[in-house]
Amino acid sequence: MERQRKAQLAAALMAVVGQDGVITDEDELRVYECDGLTIFKARPELVVLPRTREQVEAVARLCHRERVPFVARGAGTGLSGGALALEGGVMVGLNRMSHILEVDVPNQRAVVQPGMVNVWLSNKIAGDNFYYAPDPASQTACSIGGNIAENSGGVHTPKYGVTVNHVVGLEVVLPDGEVVEFGGKALDPPGYDLTGVFVGSEGTFGICTKITVRILRKPEAVKTLMGVFESIEDASNTVSDIVAAGILPACVEMMDTLSIQAVEKGVRAGYPTDAGSVLLVELDGPRAEVEALVDPVSRLMKQNKVREIRIAKDDAERLLLWKGRKAAFAAMGQISPDYYVQDAVIPRTKLPQILREIGAFSDEYKLRVANVFHAGDGNLHPLILYDGRNEGELHKAEEMGAKIMRRCIELGGSITGEHGVGREKRDYMPLMYTPADLEAMLKVKRVFNPDGLLNPGKIFPTTKGCVEAGAVGRDGLRYRPHRLEVMGLAQRF
Amino acid sequence: MGDPAGLARRAQEIVGAEHVRTGPAAAPFAVDGLTPGVVAAPGSEEEVSRLLAAAHGLEAAVAPWGGGTKTGLGNPPRRLDLVLSLARLNRVVDYEPGDMTATLQAGMTLAAAQAHLTQKGQFIALDPAAAARATVGGILAANASGPRRLRYGTARDLVIAVRIVHADGAVTKGGAKVVKNVTGYDMNKLYVGSLGTLGILTEVTFRLYPLPATEETHLSAFPTLEAAGAAAAEILGSPLVPHAVELLSAAAAAAAARAANVPWSPGQVGLAVMIGSVPDAVHAQLADVARFCRGAGSAADHHLRGAAHSACWEAVREFPGPDAPRSLILKGSVPLTRVPELMSRGEGLAGQRHLACQAVAEVGPGIVRFSVDAGGVPPERAADYVETVRGVAAELGGHLVVLEAPLDVKRRVDVWGPVGKALRLMQGLKAQFDPKGILNPGRFVGGI
Numbered sequence: 001m002e003r004q005r006k007a008q009l010a011a012a013l014m015a016v017v018g019q020d021g022v023i024t025d026e027d028e029l030r031v032y033e034c035d036g037l038t039i040f041k042a043r044p045e046l047v048v049l050p051r052t053r054e055q056v057e058a059v060a061r062l063c064h065r066e067r068v069p070f071v072a073r074g075a076g077t078g079l080s081g082g083a084l085a086l087e088g089g090v091m092v093g094l095n096r097m098s099h100i101l102e103v104d105v106p107n108q109r110a111v112v113q114p115g116m117v118n119v120w121l122s123n124k125i126a127g128d129n130f131y132y133a134p135d136p137a138s139q140t141a142c143s144i145g146g147n148i149a150e151n152s153g154g155v156h157t158p159k160y161g162v163t164v165n166h167v168v169g170l171e172v173v174l175p176d177g178e179v180v181e182f183g184g185k186a187l188d189p190p191g192y193d194l195t196g197v198f199v200g201s202e203g204t205f206g207i208c209t210k211i212t213v214r215i216l217r218k219p220e221a222v223k224t225l226m227g228v229f230e231s232i233e234d235a236s237n238t239v240s241d242i243v244a245a246g247i248l249p250a251c252v253e254m255m256d257t258l259s260i261q262a263v264e265k266g267v268r269a270g271y272p273t274d275a276g277s278v279l280l281v282e283l284d285g286p287r288a289e290v291e292a293l294v295d296p297v298s299r300l301m302k303q304n305k306v307r308e309i310r311i312a313k314d315d316a317e318r319l320l321l322w323k324g325r326k327a328a329f330a331a332m333g334q335i336s337p338d339y340y341v342q343d344a345v346i347p348r349t350k351l352p353q354i355l356r357e358i359g360a361f362s363d364e365y366k367l368r369v370a371n372v373f374h375a376g377d378g379n380l381h382p383l384i385l386y387d388g389r390n391e392g393e394l395h396k397a398e399e400m401g402a403k404i405m406r407r408c409i410e411l412g413g414s415i416t417g418e419h420g421v422g423r424e425k426r427d428y429m430p431l432m433y434t435p436a437d438l439e440a441m442l443k444v445k446r447v448f449n450p451d452g453l454l455n456p457g458k459i460f461p462t463t464k465g466c467v468e469a470g471a472v473g474r475d476g477l478r479y480r481p482h483r484l485e486v487m488g489l490a491q492r493f
Numbered sequence: 494m495g496d497p498a499g500l501a502r503r504a505q506e507i508v509g510a511e512h513v514r515t516g517p518a519a520a521p522f523a524v525d526g527l528t529p530g531v532v533a534a535p536g537s538e539e540e541v542s543r544l545l546a547a548a549h550g551l552e553a554a555v556a557p558w559g560g561g562t563k564t565g566l567g568n569p570p571r572r573l574d575l576v577l578s579l580a581r582l583n584r585v586v587d588y589e590p591g592d593m594t595a596t597l598q599a600g601m602t603l604a605a606a607q608a609h610l611t612q613k614g615q616f617i618a619l620d621p622a623a624a625a626r627a628t629v630g631g632i633l634a635a636n637a638s639g640p641r642r643l644r645y646g647t648a649r650d651l652v653i654a655v656r657i658v659h660a661d662g663a664v665t666k667g668g669a670k671v672v673k674n675v676t677g678y679d680m681n682k683l684y685v686g687s688l689g690t691l692g693i694l695t696e697v698t699f700r701l702y703p704l705p706a707t708e709e710t711h712l713s714a715f716p717t718l719e720a721a722g723a724a725a726a727e728i729l730g731s732p733l734v735p736h737a738v739e740l741l742s743a744a745a746a747a748a749a750a751r752a753a754n755v756p757w758s759p760g761q762v763g764l765a766v767m768i769g770s771v772p773d774a775v776h777a778q779l780a781d782v783a784r785f786c787r788g789a790g791s792a793a794d795h796h797l798r799g800a801a802h803s804a805c806w807e808a809v810r811e812f813p814g815p816d817a818p819r820s821l822i823l824k825g826s827v828p829l830t831r832v833p834e835l836m837s838r839g840e841g842l843a844g845q846r847h848l849a850c851q852a853v854a855e856v857g858p859g860i861v862r863f864s865v866d867a868g869g870v871p872p873e874r875a876a877d878y879v880e881t882v883r884g885v886a887a888e889l890g891g892h893l894v895v896l897e898a899p900l901d902v903k904r905r906v907d908v909w910g911p912v913g914k915a916l917r918l919m920q921g922l923k924a925q926f927d928p929k930g931i932l933n934p935g936r937f938v939g940g941i
Contacts (some may be wrong), residue, residue, distance in 0.1 A: 044813070064555045080669065093656055104828070105730075106726065106730070106829075106830045107828040107829055107830050107859075108729070108829065109828065132843075150675060151675045151679065157672075157673055158672075161646070162673065162675075164649075164679065164682070165646060165649075165650050172741035178914070179914075180913070180914045180915045180918065181913060181914070181915065182915055184888075184890070185828045185890055186827050186828055186859055186890060186891035186892060187826050187858050187860065188636070188647075188686075188824075188826050188894075189826075189860060189892060189912070190892060190894050190909040190910055190912055190938050191909070191912040191915065191916070191919050191937075191938040191939075192683060192686070192687055192691075192919050192922060192938075193683065193685060193686055194915055194918060194919070196649050196679060196682025196683070196685070197678065197679060197680075197682045197683050199679070199682075200675050200678065200679045204626075213568035217729075217730065217731065218732065218734055219731035219734075221734060235773065240591055243593060243703075244590070245592060245603075245705065246614050246615075246703030246706070247703070248702065248703055261756060266760075281498040283771075285734055285774075286732065286733060286734055286770065286771045286774050286777065286778055287777075288770075288771075288774035288778070289770045289771055289773075290735075292771040292773050292774060293771070308798075309854075333907070345671040345672055345673055345674055346671065347592040347594065347670060348592050348593075349589060349591040349592050352941065354900060374673070377671070377672045377673040378592070378671055378672065378673070379673050385574075392494055412669070412670050412671070412719060413671050414669040414671050414673075414674040414675075414676045415675050415676050416674070416675050417671070417673040417674060417675065418673065418675055419675070420675055421675075421676060421677060429676070429677060432669065432676055432677075433666075433676075433677060434665070435668055436663050436664065436665045436817040437665045437667075437677075438665075438677070439663075439665075440659070440663075440665045440926075441677050441678045441680065443922075443925035443926060444678055444683065444925070445678075445921065446682075446921075446925060447918055447922050447925055448918065455503060460680075490804060
């Protein structure tokens with residue numbers, strides 16, 4: 001963007017949000033150049049920080065009129081490069097719209113602004129014995145608007161589902177500045193389920209400015225069991241047996257030896273560092289139900305040669321058992337300068353197989369892999385450890401990640417369970433979807449975001465068909481063959 | 494469309510003459526008085542695709558047809574040339590109990606699917622009416638659900654993947670056969686509840702649930718809806734995890750009690766609470782439910798198990814039942830605390846208009862279903878009733894949809910009611926997915 005045009009745009013934005021609501025300084029803008037996945041960077045030319053829906057509307061109208069790309073950003077904790085200003089332009093930071101607008105406990109609903117930090121809602125209603133169920137690992141930092149964009153999960157998804165299962169209404173500013181409402185406190189609004197389609201659209205359909213969510217009564221009882229196993233197979237077989245017994249835990253989380261060792265170097269959660277696997281199973285619900293299920297779960301662990309079972313006696317012990325799991329990503333810094341996290345999903349019964357294959361890839365690429373996963377829903381988080389200072393290691397990590405993703409698809413899975421496609425995985429979309437499948441998605445995008453100005457360059461593979469003519473692709477990006485494409489690991493249409 | 498004979502010929506070529514009906518044989522497939530020229534039952538997804546492509550070429554209007562249990566839903570179609578029956582697509586495609594997922598062809602009935610899954614102690618957690626005839630594809634298209642939605646949600650929560658044939662015959666999939674997936678847009682959400690206006694579902698993958706070890710029911714009689722509603726509010730605000738909490742108007746309660754073979758005093762309203770879990774937890778929770786009901790002034794309390802429990806819920810699920818004059822059925826949605834008020838005002842307004850009315854409500858989700866006998870009633874009066882109750886639902890923070898109505902009533906009301914400014918987006922979606930407007934034209938919101 002030319003200097004003069006940028007200055008004009010900044011002035012116009014300041015007229016909307018005030019002097020202190022626009023960031024133009026290059027050093028300050030650097031904060032906004034990436035999200036939690038730092039390997040991709042793209043600096044916006046301006047950041048605007050609206051406080052009201054009316055200001056978001058005015059910003060959208062301005063960008064639309066001036067044909068400036070723009071992208072919304074919550075807390076910047078995303079893990080797929082979803083909130084990157086790939087084409088420069090304006091970033092709309094929603095941190096100042098962080099209020100809880102209404103708590104309606106009798107109707108089991110809350111209405112919040114997009115910049116509200118996920119855990120604030122549960123904190124606010126804890127005194128009423130209510131909570132907001134989706135709990136991504138970043139819940140103390142991530143914003144609910146970002147959760148809407150990514151359809152965030154969390155550890156309680158086996159029993160309680162993901163964000164979309166808890167969102168019942170949205171107020172949205174469309175890319176042309178028009179405001180629409182989908183749903184509300186009452187369920188089953190007539191017409192297409194636009195709330196359902198909007199959640200998980202990764203910021204490409206509009207900017208939500210008001211969100212109505214379900215809030216749930218806290219369970220009467222919670223019991224957390226930790227099983228220490230000699231091997232990941234034994235832990236994995238335990239999970240299968242729990243499923244076969246018709247038991248539905250609130251969470252089932254698993255970690256392998258390397259993850260355990262990293263965690264113990266970091267937060268010291270008390271996991272035995274020589275164990276092959278740690279399995280965390282949490283049961284919640286009415287006290288009589290939880291108490292009746294502890295024994296069967298313990299018995300199934302014993303049948304699978306568990307070395308040790310710890311059952312948290314109180315909340316403090318429970319939090320200690322969870323501490324290691326919650327800190328697992330961060331703890332990788334203890335054993336590796338860098339890591340690259342994957343988010344593929346497989347049908348749960350394929351878990352032992354994919355773990356063997358990941359082990360083989362690890363040997364082949366001579367890169368260590370720590371495995372942390374949501375075993376209850378088949379969502380893997382292999383953490384590929386590398387050292388970015390060594391020439392080519394990041395590329396090796398990416399390449400190995402691509403191979404893992406491809407195998408997950410071949411086993412009937414998905415390339416991302418909760419982190420989103422964003423910038424990172426857009427060229428892997430054809431691994432999973434045919435051109436016709438992608439075209440159906442693009443039809444929806446064209447309805448919400450016909451000019452493609454809002455959050456360009458995300459989700460969809462860059463277009464190859466336009467290369468020869470040197471034209472700009474559908475999402476405004478020039479085609480450059482990716483290394484993985486040259487290797488035949490990913491392809492575009 | 495000007496060439497019904499051409500359409501019939503193409504259909505016969507694609508699916509075989511034995512699977513095509515024309516003339517009087519097509520009469521049972523009429524929708525709101527419009528009889529299709531052709532009814533065809535393809536035997537594969539590929540045949541569905543070829544049939545739709547042919548219809549698209551001829552600009553023939555198509556209505557997909559599962560079990561025919563929801564043909565009353567929607568505004569009268571603008572036109573109807575071809576009914577596409579999914580009856581022959583009725584197989585289990587893929588079932589892996591360890592993954593707790595099952596992929597079924599869209600024309601399989603819910604009852605057949607459940608019979609298959611029950612063998613492994615699992616089930617599709619949807620319990621709409623008419624499971625023996627309703628197909629999984631039809632249930633999705635109509636977004637049908639039942640009392641257990643309190644515990645398990647609706648199709649939008651349970652469907653993880655679909656295959657769908659679009660208006661021009663293109664076949665796509667949405668989602669994946671894993672329970673957690675955010676790869677690309679969640680197309681499943683778009684198709685659930687779209688009443689066949691965006692495409693025809695051919696395959697559905699569900700996440701499954703384990704069958705509860707035990708399910709039992711507490712049924713209480715109350716003198717007033719307010720008292721029963723107060724008990725329901727206590728239960729829903731407590732840490733109990735009921736699978737269903739249903740408020741029953743006097744007539745509906747009497748029917749449920751009769752089905753469960755328990756005595757019932759005329760005029761008493763009912764509150765039925767279903768608990769499912771391991772036996773100890775069921776009994777502990779039922780004791781708490783009984784305490785809440787007595788505290789709110791219940792006049793009689795019944796503990797239903799086994800056949801009585803099943804029969805009670807069958808009566809609720811199949812409300813108003815096969816023998817009831819079911820001419821006008823409405824579904825109101827409001828925030829849950831407003832359920833008793835919507836129910837009593839809806840009944841009162843019916844009384845003022847000399848309309849016989851009964852109602853049942855899923856209190857947790859805030860859904861009230863009214864069944865009104867509009868037989869012999871001037872359609873203006875029935876239409877006026879719909880609009881008035883719709884106004885009450887709006888006043889209480891919700892909305893109201895007509896599930897079934899006589900044609901002369903449908904011609905006087907919009908069965909869906911207003912959808913606000915979002916209509917522009919919905920019309921845009923329809924134009925993208927079905928630009929020629931051949932799929933169920935006119936039946937959905939805003940004339941879509």
